[in-house]
Amino acid sequence: MFKKVMASGAAIAAAALGLAVGSATTATADTCPSGALCAYLSANYAGDPGTVYGNNDNLLQYTKFNNAVSVSNSGTQCTVTIYSGLSRSGSHMDIPRGYGNGNLSGTPFYKNIASNHWC
Secondary structure (H helix, E strand, O other): OEEEEEOOHHHHHHHHOOOOOOEEEEEOOOOOOOOOEEEEOOHHHOOOOEEEOOOEOOOOOOHHHHOOOEEEEOOOOOOEEEEEEOOOEEEEEEEOOOEEEOOOOOOOOOOOOOEEEEO
């Protein structure tokens, strides 16, 4: 079971300034394979996820990350940080292992997860 990272108004403002955002509540993202960062085209992890493993400097080349509405971390060891800019630039959000954000609307990551870094 995954937990959802919710963005409040203050957290969204922090994200716009390039600060980490999010707080956790429960939700599910059962379709995300073990070890992967998953992006979904719908809220609440609906549909088939786009998956990546490892660190990535350009996720915008992948349709599901370029158009992400929700995201989950099914990593096996640690937190993943997502970025709104290429090569780990722009706003960032830490997503602990086993957590996700079921609705990126109103954040810098809505339809724009540009890069990621594990741990």
